Amino acid sequence: MLSTINAVQFFSNKFHNGIFVVVHRLYLIIILTCLHSIADAQALLPADTANEAYCAAVSKTYVADNKLFNELLKEQAENKKISKYYTSSYETIFEVLNDRIKKGHILYIPAICNTLEKILQEIRSKNESVPADIKILLTRETQPNAYTFGDNYIFVNLGLFYHMENEAQVASVISHEIGHILLRHALKSMVMSYESNKVYAADVKLLKSTEIHAATRALEILKNAAYNNGKVSRERELEADSIGYLLYKNTGYPDYEYLAALHIVEKYENVKPDSLAMEAYKRFFDLPEQKFNDSWLKQEDFSSYNYNTYKPALDKDSASSHPKCAERIQHLQTIYPQLKENGKSIAATSTFTELKNLARSRHLPNLFFNEDYGEYIYTLLVRLQADPDNKQYRDLLGKGFYKIYEARKAYLLNRYVERVKPHEQTKSYMQFLSFIWNLKIEEMEKIAEHYSKT
Numbered sequence: 189m190l191s192t193i194n195a196v197q198f199f200s201n202k203f204h205n206g207i208f209v210v211v212h213r214l215y216l217i218i219i220l221t222c223l224h225s226i227a228d229a230q231a232l233l234p235a236d237t238a239n240e241a242y243c244a245a246v247s248k249t250y251v252a253d254n255k256l257f258n259e260l261l262k263e264q265a266e267n268k269k270i271s272k273y274y275t276s277s278y279e280t281i282f283e284v285l286n287d288r289i290k291k292g293h294i295l296y297i298p299a300i301c302n303t304l305e306k307i308l309q310e311i312r313s314k315n316e317s318v319p320a321d322i323k324i325l326l327t328r329e330t331q332p333n334a335y336t337f338g339d340n341y342i343f344v345n346l347g348l349f350y351h352m353e354n355e356a357q358v359a360s361v362i363s364h365e366i367g368h369i370l371l372r373h374a375l376k377s378m379v380m381s382y383e384s385n386k387v388y389a390a391d392v393k394l395l396k397s398t399e400i401h402a403a404t405r406a407l408e409i410l411k412n413a414a415y416n417n418g419k420v421s422r423e424r425e426l427e428a429d430s431i432g433y434l435l436y437k438n439t440g441y442p443d444y445e446y447l448a449a450l451h452i453v454e455k456y457e458n459v460k461p462d463s464l465a466m467e468a469y470k471r472f473f474d475l476p477e478q479k480f481n482d483s484w485l486k487q488e489d490f491s492s493y494n495y496n497t498y499k500p501a502l503d504k505d506s507a508s509s510h511p512k513c514a515e516r517i518q519h520l521q522t523i524y525p526q527l528k529e530n531g532k533s534i535a536a537t538s539t540f541t542e543l544k545n546l547a548r549s550r551h552l553p554n555l556f557f558n559e560d561y562g563e564y565i566y567t568l569l570v571r572l573q574a575d576p577d578n579k580q581y582r583d584l585l586g587k588g589f590y591k592i593y594e595a596r597k598a599y600l601l602n603r604y605v606e607r608v609k610p611h612e613q614t615k616s617y618m619q620f621l622s623f624i625w626n627l628k629i630e631e632m633e634k635i636a637e638h639y640s641k642t
């Protein structure tokens with residue numbers, strides 16, 4: 189692995205004047221994801237014509253930038269054959285991403301987009317290795333996550349603002365992504381993919397369709413391609429952490445928040461932050477037209493999974509014992525012994541709290557837009573648990589149940605509602621998923637009807 193200091197000097201030389209110079213042998217493709225998670229919200233968005241216009245405009249710029257990027261790649265490639273592979277791989281990536289942009293998966297929320305731009309400019313002003321042409325787009329995804337395909341576009345999920353506690357933590361995630369760009373990890377994954385003869389591009393093309401979900405699945409394939417080698421992708425995470433930390437520190441952000449952000453990311457990667465009490469099921473699903481059935485709550489026996497092994501990861505307050513997080517923090521502290529975890533997070537400023545509220549208000553609409561109906565219903569139930577008579581939530585619950593009723597009828601429920609994964613989900617979420625999967629089609633329909641008319 190590259191020593192971080194050398195790597196930064198290396199990239200300062202190669203990327204001086206902010207021009208993205210592709211050096212040496214061209215490595216290319218694929219993705220880097222970082223974080224994940226969950227939460228709640230307020231209302232469904234009405235048809236958003238302003239956002240549609242924004243997406244159309246971004247799409248134009250995006251396509252033009254992609255063209256420039258690929259031309260640059262071609263010019264600088266040494267080997268024609270691999271150059272062609274890179275270019276066509278990138279074309280696939282760009283097509284999938286542009287499809288999502290056109291379908292409205294990105295958002296323009298002025299206060300949040302301006303903050304992202306401000307953070308990026310601050311990082312750039314203190315780190316000349318950062319390319320001048322990096323652009324950030326805000327996505328509707330709800331996990332505290334960001335990703336880049338190495339073409340200088342960074343996609344930041346709105347979920348990042350929902351989960352992070354202050355601006356410095358958001359900056360740490362952006363710094364990490366810039367680290368991936370500087371280290372050209374996407375190109376390296378492409379080389380691996382080329383060498384192992386994995387033509388995932390063909391898989392992506394199969395998914396072309398006009399439905400929103402196809403675009404999401406195509407993105408998943410691209411993201412998964414980055415993990416074609418678990419060990420390598422882990423090492424790249426560690427490298428991006430190291431470079432990212434230097435960028436972050438040079439910018440003057442407080443040390444501790446870099447680690448705090450890592451904790452949050454890991455904590456909410458798979459574990460839902462809210463929990464639904466057992467009583468809620470009877471409370472919301474014992475209906476006049478359909479008596480509650482205890483067998484709905486039945487769960488599979490997961491004892492063979494050695495549940496205790498995974499327990500620490502599922503305990504909200506012990507995210508630091510999550511092996512991935514622990515490894516990343518330990519790695520950072522080995523390189524930078526001054527990095528300590530004993531700080532206390534900076535309280536969110538009122539400005540940042542406003543951004544969090546904006547993210548919160550979009551959370552439910554985004555889950556619905558993204559067709560994450562399982563999580564959508566779960567989130568609504570958690571909301572209703574605290575506010576049982578909320579007319580709007582009850583109405584939305586009906587809508588959610590109609591969606592999964594239709595999915596079940598079409599044998600497509602697994603596309604919209606996760607399966608139980610005992611080592612990745614909280615007990616509360618596993619119980620919820622078991623409940624949904626236990627429901628019969630007609631039972632789902634009854635629930636949908638009930639909530640649609642209350």
Ligand SMILES: [Zn+2]
Pocket residue numbers: 220221222364368425428
């Ligand atoms: Zn990463």
